Amino acid sequence: MMNESRDRIELLMAIVWSVLVFALCFHQVRFWSSNNLDSDVMALLPDARHDALVSKANDNMAKAATGDVVILIGSPDPDIGKSAARAFDARIRKTTGLLRAQAVSENDTQATLDFYAPYRDRLLTSQQKKELQQSSPELLLQSAMERLYGVGASAGLSSWISDPLALAPVWWQSRLGDGISQEDGLLITESANKTWVILQYDSELSAFQLDGIAHIRTLIESASIEAENISPTIEILTAGVPLHAEAAAVRANWEINTIGYGSLAAVMILVFFAFMQLRPLLLVSGSLLIGVAAGISVTALIFGKVHLLTLVFGASLVGVAEDYGIHYFSSRQGNPGQTPRSMMRHLLPGMWLAFITSAVAYLSLGMAPLPGLQQMAVFSAAGLLAAFLTVVCWFPYLDKNASRQSWLSKKISNSLQHWPRWQWRRTSHRIFAFAIVVFMLSGFAQWHTEDGLRQLQSSPADLVSQQQRVSKILGLPSPAQYLLLTAGSEQALLQAEEALKPRLDDLVGDKTIRGYSAVSDWVPSENRQNENRVLVSRIEEKLLADISMTLGESLQRPVSSERAFSVKDWLSLKSTQTLQAQYLGEVAGKWGSVVMINGLDSGESLQRLAETVKTMPQVRLIDRSGEISGLLKHYRSKMTILLFVGYALVALALFWRFKVHAWRALLPTFLAAGISLSATAWLGEPVQLFTILAHFLILGTGVDYGIFLLEHHDDPSSWLAVCLGAASTLLAFGLLALSATPALHTFGLSMLFGVGLSWLLSPCFRLCPETDASLAP
Amino acid sequence: MKHLVSMPVLLALACMLLSLFGPAAQSQEQPNKLLPELTVLRGEFQQIRTLKGFKNPLKSEGRFLVSGANGVVWQSIKPFPSQILVTKTGKIINLANRQSSPKPNGKKPNAAFSKIMLAMMSGNQAELAKYFNVSRSETKTGWTIKLLPKGGMARVFSLVEIRGERYIDRVLMEEKSGDKTELFFSAVSELPDSLSDEEKNYFR
Numbered sequence: 001m002m003n004e005s006r007d008r009i010e011l012l013m014a015i016v017w018s019v020l021v022f023a024l025c026f027h028q029v030r031f032w033s034s035n036n037l038d039s040d041v042m043a044l045l046p047d048a049r050h051d052a053l054v055s056k057a058n059d060n061m062a063k064a065a066t067g068d069v070v071i072l073i074g075s076p077d078p079d080i081g082k083s084a085a086r087a088f089d090a091r092i093r094k095t096t097g098l099l100r101a102q103a104v105s106e107n108d109t110q111a112t113l114d115f116y117a118p119y120r121d122r123l124l125t126s127q128q129k130k131e132l133q134q135s136s137p138e139l140l141l142q143s144a145m146e147r148l149y150g151v152g153a154s155a156g157l158s159s160w161i162s163d164p165l166a167l168a169p170v171w172w173q174s175r176l177g178d179g180i181s182q183e184d185g186l187l188i189t190e191s192a193n194k195t196w197v198i199l200q201y202d203s204e205l206s207a208f209q210l211d212g213i214a215h216i217r218t219l220i221e222s223a224s225i226e227a228e229n230i231s232p233t234i235e236i237l238t239a240g241v242p243l244h245a246e247a248a249a250v251r252a253n254w255e256i257n258t259i260g261y262g263s264l265a266a267v268m269i270l271v272f273f274a275f276m277q278l279r280p281l282l283l284v285s286g287s288l289l290i291g292v293a294a295g296i297s298v299t300a301l302i303f304g305k306v307h308l309l310t311l312v313f314g315a316s317l318v319g320v321a322e323d324y325g326i327h328y329f330s331s332r333q334g335n336p337g338q339t340p341r342s343m344m345r346h347l348l349p350g351m352w353l354a355f356i357t358s359a360v361a362y363l364s365l366g367m368a369p370l371p372g373l374q375q376m377a378v379f380s381a382a383g384l385l386a387a388f389l390t391v392v393c394w395f396p397y398l399d400k401n402a403s404r405q406s407w408l409s410k411k412i413s414n415s416l417q418h419w420p421r422w423q424w425r426r427t428s429h430r431i432f433a434f435a436i437v438v439f440m441l442s443g444f445a446q447w448h449t450e451d452g453l454r455q456l457q458s459s460p461a462d463l464v465s466q467q468q469r470v471s472k473i474l475g476l477p478s479p480a481q482y483l484l485l486t487a488g489s490e491q492a493l494l495q496a497e498e499a500l501k502p503r504l505d506d507l508v509g510d511k512t513i514r515g516y517s518a519v520s521d522w523v524p525s526e527n528r529q530n531e532n533r534v535l536v537s538r539i540e541e542k543l544l545a546d547i548s549m550t551l552g553e554s555l556q557r558p559v560s561s562e563r564a565f566s567v568k569d570w571l572s573l574k575s576t577q578t579l580q581a582q583y584l585g586e587v588a589g590k591w592g593s594v595v596m597i598n599g600l601d602s603g604e605s606l607q608r609l610a611e612t613v614k615t616m617p618q619v620r621l622i623d624r625s626g627e628i629s630g631l632l633k634h635y636r637s638k639m640t641i642l643l644f645v646g647y648a649l650v651a652l653a654l655f656w657r658f659k660v661h662a663w664r665a666l667l668p669t670f671l672a673a674g675i676s677l678s679a680t681a682w683l684g685e686p687v688q689l690f691t692i693l694a695h696f697l698i699l700g701t702g703v704d705y706g707i708f709l710l711e712h713h714d715d716p717s718s719w720l721a722v723c724l725g726a727a728s729t730l731l732a733f734g735l736l737a738l739s740a741t742p743a744l745h746t747f748g749l750s751m752l753f754g755v756g757l758s759w760l761l762s763p764c765f766r767l768c769p770e771t772d773a774s775l776a777p
Numbered sequence: 778m779k780h781l782v783s784m785p786v787l788l789a790l791a792c793m794l795l796s797l798f799g800p801a802a803q804s805q806e807q808p809n810k811l812l813p814e815l816t817v818l819r820g821e822f823q824q825i826r827t828l829k830g831f832k833n834p835l836k837s838e839g840r841f842l843v844s845g846a847n848g849v850v851w852q853s854i855k856p857f858p859s860q861i862l863v864t865k866t867g868k869i870i871n872l873a874n875r876q877s878s879p880k881p882n883g884k885k886p887n888a889a890f891s892k893i894m895l896a897m898m899s900g901n902q903a904e905l906a907k908y909f910n911v912s913r914s915e916t917k918t919g920w921t922i923k924l925l926p927k928g929g930m931a932r933v934f935s936l937v938e939i940r941g942e943r944y945i946d947r948v949l950m951e952e953k954s955g956d957k958t959e960l961f962f963s964a965v966s967e968l969p970d971s972l973s974d975e976e977k978n979y980f981r
C-alpha cells in the first residue's frame with residue numbers, strides 16, 4: 001500500500017518533470033533564436049558604472065582596428081629596406097584572398113584637399129596662431145618676400161597669392177605628423193638608426209574562416225623569405241589584430257582537438273568500459289545537457305540576458321552533476337538484483353546531500369553584489385537541480401537492465417578494501433600529516449596574486465613584443481586607454497576638446513605623453529574657425545598691401561568661405577573614416593568624442609594624465625585594461641571570502657546529516673584544496689580569479705566523494721562511482737592545465753591537484769568497521 | 778595588446794599629402810642618362826617667376842654649384858642674399874644658420890621637389906622618371922626634355938620643360954595653380970672638376 005502510493009508519486013514526478021523539460025526545450029528554442037547572449041565585459045560591473053557613451057566609444061575603438069595588418073621592414077640602408085619591402089609586397093600580392101594592400105584612392109585624396117581648400121583661413125595650429133599673433137608685419141613681409149624670390153617652384157597646394165604665408169602646408173604637416181614620409185611610392189619612417197618601410201594590408205579572412213590553419217602567418221613567412229633574399233640584414237616586424245586572432249584560433253583549434261576532444265573521448269571510453277553499455281553514457285550526457293539548458297533558461301528568465309562568461313563557467317559547474325548519474329549506474333551494476341526504483345530510493349538521501357552541498361557552495365557565489373557572480377550562482381544552482389531531478393525522476397524508468405560488472409569496474413570496486421585508512425595512533429601517519437602541514441604552510445609563503453588582463457591572453461610572447469615595437473615606432477595610441485569627452489551639443493563638445501588640448505600640449509612638452517589625436521584637430525569649433533579667419537584675413541590683407549607697396553602691385557586677396565564647416569560636413573569624407581570613429585555623435589541626449597593618447601607607456605604617465613583631466617568635468621579618462629583588471633581583482637577578493645562562506649555552509653549541511661562524522665566528508669576536500677593552493681604556489685602560479693573558481697568546483701565535487709563513501713560505507717559500487725566521477729572530472733578539467741591561456745592553465749592545474757587529491761584522500765577517512773553502528777543511516 | 782586605431786588615418790593622410798610629391802610608378806628600364814652625369818658643375822642662374830595676381834614678373838639671380846656626389850647649393854645674390862643646400866637625399870638646409878628649413882625639420886614634402894631639381898641638374902633620368910613621363914627631342918640648336926607629371930605630381934605641376942645645348946640652359950615649371958617659374962642658366966662650367974675647401978665646407 002505504502003509502496004503503491006510511493007510508486008504513483010514517483011510516476012507523477014517523472015511526468016511533471018517531462019512537462020517541465022518540454023517547456024524548457026520550448027524556451028531554449030526562443031532563447032537561441034533571439035540574441036540574448038551578452039559578451040560585454042562591462043556588463044559584469046555593478047549597474048552604476050554602465051554608460052551608453054562609454055560602450056559606444058569602446059565599440060568604435062575596437063572596430064576601427066579589427067582588419068588591419070601592418071608590416072615594418074627595417075634596415076640601416078634605406079635602399080635595401082625599400083627593395084626588400086617591394087619583394088615582400090610582391091609575394092603578398094601573388095596570393096589572393098588573404099591580405100589586400102591598402103591603397104588610398106586618388107579621388108579620395110583630391111576630395112579631401114578640395115574639401116579643406118575653401119576653409120584655408122579657418123585652420124591654424126596652436127603654434128601658427130601664436131606666431132601670427134606675435135609676429136610684426138615687418139617680419140612677415142620679410143619672410144614672404146624671401147619666399148617670393150626663393151629658388152624653385154613654390155610647389156604648394158595652391159597658388160602663392162591664396163596662401164602667401166604658406167600656412168596650409170604647415171597645418172597639413174602637423175595633422176599628419178613629421179614621422180612618416182613617402183619615398184619612391186613607399187611609406188617610410190625612421191627609428192633607432194633604421195629606416196622602416198611601412199606596408200599595410202587588410203585581412204580578407206572572415207572570422208568564420210579561422211579554421212586552425214595559420215593562413216596569414218604562412219603567407220607573411222614566405223614573403224619574409226623573399227624579402228630576406230634581398231638582404232639577410234633586414235628586420236621584419238608584424239602587428240595587427242588579425243595576426244593575434246589567427247594565433248589564438250590556431251592555438252584554440254589545437255587545444256580543442258587535443259584537450260577538448262581528447263578528454264571527451266577518454267571520458268566516454270572510461271564510462272563505456274566501466275558499464276559495457278551505451279545507455280549509461282547517453283543518459284548521463286542527457287542529464288548534463290538538460291542541466292545546462294535549465295541553467296541558461298532560468299538565468300535568462302531572471303536576468304533577461306545571459307552573459308557569455310556565465311555560460312562558460314556555469315556549464316563547468318553544472319558538470320559536477322555527472323556524479324549523480326554515475327553513482328546510480330555504479331550502484332545498479334553492483335546490485336543487479338534490486339529494481340531500479342528501489343535502488344533510487346536507497347541512493348536518494350546521499351544524492352540529496354551531495355546536491356544540497358554543491359548547490360549551497362554555488363549559491364554562496366551570489367551573495368556578492370556583482371551581477372556576474374549572481375548570474376553564475378543562479379545558473380549553476382538551477383542547472384545542478386535540473387540535472388539532479390533528471391537523474392532522480394527519469395533514470396529508474398529509462399534504465400531497463402543492469403549492466404554486467406565489467407573487468408574494469410570489478411578492479412576498481414575491489415581496490416577500496418586495500419585503501420589505507422587514516423589512523424592517528426600510527427607514527428608514520430602522524431609524520432605524514434606533519435609533512436603535509438609543513439608543505440601547505442611553506443606553499444602559502446610563496447603566494448602571490450595576479451589580476452592583469454594578461455591571464456586571459458594567449459598570444460605568443462613574440463607577437464606581443466613585435467606589436468609593442470610597431471606601436472612605438474609608429475606612435476600608435478592605445479585603444480584601451482583614452483579620454484572621453486561629453487557635452488550638451490556638437491559645438492560645446494568641440495570647444496571642450498579645444499579647452500583640453502593646451503593641457504595635453506603641456507604633457508607632450510614635458511614628454512609625459514608623445515602626442516594625441518582629436519576630432520577638433522580636423523574640425524575646429526565654429527568659434528575657433530571664426531577667430532582664425534579674422535586673424536588670418538587681417539594679417540594677409542596687411543601683408544598683401546605691404547607687398548603691393550614694395551613691388552608696385554595691386555594684389556587682391558582671393559575669396560574664402562564665409563561659412564564655417566561642421567562635423568557633419570567632415571563625416572562625408574572617405575579618407576578620414578578611421579578618425580571619424582573618434583566622433584561618437586549624440587548618444588542619449590549627450591554628444592561624445594574620444595581623444596586618443598599616444599605614448600601612455602607607464603603607470604606614471606597614466607597617473608599624470610588622470611591628474612591633468614581631474615578638474616575638467618567634461619573629460620573622463622577611460623582605462624579599459626585598468627578597469628578590467630580592477631574588475632577581476634574585485635571578483636577575486638569577493639569570491640575568496642565567499643569560498644570560506646561556502647565551506648562553512650557545506651560544513652553545516654554535513655553536520656546536520658552525519659553529526660560527529662561530518663569532518664570525514666569535509667576534511668579530504670579541505671586538505672586537497674590547501675595542498676592544491678600551495679602546490680600551484682610552489683610552481684610559481686599566481687592566484688587569480690580562475691584559481692578561486694576552480695576551488696568552488698573542488699568544493700562542489702570533492703565533498704560529494706566523501707558523502708557517497710560515508711552514506712554507503714565500504715560499498716564497492718559507491719567507490720566505483722567516486723572513481724569514475726573523479727576520473728572524468730579530472731579528464732574534463734585537469735587537461736586544461738595544458739592550455740596556453742594562463743587563466744585556463746591555472747584553472748586546470750588547480751582542478752588537477754584539488755579533485756585528484758580529494759578523490760585519493762576521501763577513502764582514507766572512511767568509517768572504520770567497528771564504528772559502523774554509530775552512524776544512523 | 779595594443780591596437781592600431783589611428784594607423785590607417787596617419788598613413789592614409791600621409792599618403793594623401795605626400796603623394797603630391799611622390800612618384801606614380803617605378804622607373805622603366807631606360808638609359809639612365811639624359812645628360813652627361815657630372816662630378817662638378819658651376820654657373821649662374823636667373824629666375825623669373827610669374828605669379829597669379831601679379832602684374833610684373835619677379836626676378837632673382839645668383840650662383841649654383843652641383844656636386845654629383847653631394848647635392849646642389851643655391852646661392853642667391855639679388856634681391857636677397859641666401860645660401861641653400863639641397864642634399865642628395867633631399868634634405869634642405871639653410872647654410873646661413875645651418876638649420877633645416879622650412880619648419881618643422883624640412884621633412885619630406887619638399888624633398889621630392891629638391892630631388893627633382895637635383896635630378897634635372899645632374900641629368901638623372903631614373904629619378905625623374907619616377908615623377909614624370911619623360912620625352913626628349915632634338916632641335917636645331919640643342920635639345921628639349923618635356924616632363925609630363927604623373928601621379929600626385931600632376932596635382933602640383935602641369936608641365937616641366939628643360940632646354941639645353943651642352944648643359945642645361947632653361948627650366949620651365951608651370952604649376953597647376955597658374956603660377957609659373959623659369960630658370961635660366963649661364964656661365965656654366967665643369968672646371969675645376971674638384972671641390973675647393975670652401976665648397977667642401979657646404980656639404981660637411
